[in-house]
Amino acid sequence: MEVLLKKRPKKYLLDYLAQSSQKVSEEISRVERLYEELLRKGESNAFLKALVEKIASELTIPDPPLPPESEALPQRLEEYERGLRSLEEVLTQTLSFLERVEKVLPEADRAVERVESYVKLVSPLNPTMASEAAKAAARVRRFQELLLKEPKMSTLADLERGLEELDRVERALRAEYEKALGFILRDLQATREVARRAVAAAVLQEKSVLEREIENLNRLEQELVELKVNPQPLDTQKFYAELRRIKSTAEEVLNKNLAPSEAKVLESVLWLASSSDNKVFEFSDFVELVARRGEVGTSEALSALYRLSKSGAVKVVVRVLG
Numbered sequence: 001m002e003v004l005l006k007k008r009p010k011k012y013l014l015d016y017l018a019q020s021s022q023k024v025s026e027e028i029s030r031v032e033r034l035y036e037e038l039l040r041k042g043e044s045n046a047f048l049k050a051l052v053e054k055i056a057s058e059l060t061i062p063d064p065p066l067p068p069e070s071e072a073l074p075q076r077l078e079e080y081e082r083g084l085r086s087l088e089e090v091l092t093q094t095l096s097f098l099e100r101v102e103k104v105l106p107e108a109d110r111a112v113e114r115v116e117s118y119v120k121l122v123s124p125l126n127p128t129m130a131s132e133a134a135k136a137a138a139r140v141r142r143f144q145e146l147l148l149k150e151p152k153m154s155t156l157a158d159l160e161r162g163l164e165e166l167d168r169v170e171r172a173l174r175a176e177y178e179k180a181l182g183f184i185l186r187d188l189q190a191t192r193e194v195a196r197r198a199v200a201a202a203v204l205q206e207k208s209v210l211e212r213e214i215e216n217l218n219r220l221e222q223e224l225v226e227l228k229v230n231p232q233p234l235d236t237q238k239f240y241a242e243l244r245r246i247k248s249t250a251e252e253v254l255n256k257n258l259a260p261s262e263a264k265v266l267e268s269v270l271w272l273a274s275s276s277d278n279k280v281f282e283f284s285d286f287v288e289l290v291a292r293r294g295e296v297g298t299s300e301a302l303s304a305l306y307r308l309s310k311s312g313a314v315k316v317v318v319r320v321l322g
Helices: 002-007 010-044 049-058 070-122 127-149 153-201 204-229 236-257 260-275 283-294 298-311
Strands: none
Touching: 010 049, 010 070, 049 070, 049 127, 070 127, 070 153, 127 153, 153 204, 153 236, 153 260, 153 298, 204 236, 236 260, 260 283, 260 298, 283 298
16 A cells, blocks of 8 residues: 555645545544533433443543654554544444443332332232342342443343343232232122121111121221222231121121021021132022031021021022023
C-alpha cells in the first residue's frame, strides 16, 4: 500500500487523505454520539450510574494519529478507522447490554419484594416452601449486586433466569396461600349448613342465637374474600376455632331438639351430602345407606327422614322417572 501511494500524484494523495479524513470525522461523530448516550444513561438512571462510570472509564476515544511522515498518514488513518469501527461495535453492544440491565434491575427489585411478602404469609402454612422461596429471592439479590460490580453478559443472563424463577415461585406461593383460604372456606360452608339445619329444628329463642351465628359466618366469609383480594397474614387457628365453636352450638341445638334416631339420620344425611358430590341415588339405596350409617332400621330411618324434611332440617329431593 505504501509503495503504491508513493507512485501516485500528490493531488491523488490529498484527495485520498480528504476522503479518509471525512470517513474518520463521520466515525468520530458516531462514536461521540454513542459515548454521550452512554454517559446520559448514568445521569438518568440511579441504578446504572456506578455501572456506566465503570464502563466509561474503560472505553475512551483515542486521539487521531498525527505521524510526521505524511505518506504514512493514509495507512494510519485506515488503521484508525478500523479501530473506531471496532469501538463503535463495542459501544453499540454495551448500550444494548445497558438497556437490558436498565429494564431488569427494577423488575428484579419488585419481584423480590413481592416474593418476600408472600414468604411471610406462607411461612406459617408451609415452612419448607417459604424457605425455598426465600432462597430464590436471595439468589436474585446476589445476582443484582454482582452485576453492578462485574457487568458481564453471563451475570445478566443469570439475573434474567433468576427473575423467571421468581415469577414461578410467586405463583406457587400465592396458590399455597389461596389453598389455605379454600380449606377454611370449605369448613365454613359445612358449618353454615349445620347451622341452617339447626335453625329449622330450633325453638324461637334458639333461632335468634343461631341466626347471630350465621351472621358471624357471613362476616368470616367476607374476611376470607378480602384476604384473597388483598393477602394479609392468615391466622388459621382463629378461623378454625370460631368455626368449631359455631358448629358445636348448632349441633347442641340439633341434638337437644331431635330424637336420637333423628339425630343419627341427620348426621348420616350430612355425611352423604358432603361425600357424594351431588350423586343421584336410587330411593331404596339412599334409605338403606342412611339407615346403615346411622345404625337404625330402615323404617325408623324413613320415618326420621320424613320428620327432618318436614321441619326443614334436611332437604331431600325425589325425582320420579317413568
